[in-house]
Amino acid sequence: MSLINEQEQQLLTEAIQRVEGQTNAELVTVLARQADDYRYIPLLWASLLALLLPGAVNYYPAWLNPHQLILSQWALFIGLALLFQIPALQYRLIPRQVRFWRASNLARRQFLEQNLHHTKGETGILIFVSEAERYVEILVDRGISAKIPDAYWQAIVKQFTAQVRSGNTAKGFVECIEACGVELKRQLPATSEKNELPNHLVIL
Structure with a gap:
């Protein structure tokens, strides 16, 4: 249109x-x-948050084992990557x-x-x-x-x-x-x- x-x-x-x-x-x-289309920026934010947040939450006390920690990072990455595809939200992520x-x-x-x-x-x-x-x-x-x-x-x-x-x-x-x-x-x-x-x- x-x-x-x-x-x-x-x-x-x-x-x-x-x-x-x-x-x-x-x-x-x-x-x-x-x-x-800025597709790389939402993925960059999702990757960064998925890498840092689970580790920070699990730092002390460590309630997740290494295998669970990796799974939680992957799950968070997928969830955030999908969430950040919403146009209104995606636009706010772009400097x-x-x-x-x-x-x-x-x-x-x-x-x-x-x-x-x-x-x-x-x-x-x-x-x-x-x-x-x-x-x-x-x-x-x-x-x-x-x-x-x-x-x-x-x-x-x-x-x-x-x-x-x-x-x-x-x-x-x-x-x-x-x-x-x-x-x-x-x-x-x-x-x-x-x-x-x-x-x-x-x-x-």
């Missing part, structure tokens, strides 16, 4: 077309459900730095996979959202970064992130596209009609 319905996707496409009609920049929007690191890596891969580094004049701009991580990033090619400082994008990202956290991802996308267009029109006004990259939302 799509995170954004077809009507909302059409609004995004129209917003991109409006901005690209007034600037030489090439905008691409990407929406990911999540940047990673914020890990979530953002994975989302940031995915954003950079998408910049390359969507060919934003091959545009004429190096004017590609990626607006990336990973919804599970509540992560937003704007990546621009050298033709844009030479004219517009990073601080401009950071302010837009902050506002967009708040919309994603509130569940207004589609509205946030449109507002973000329009906010990017304000400075893009001023610094990189359209000099010719072109459309090198798709205008539709890419959903991963």
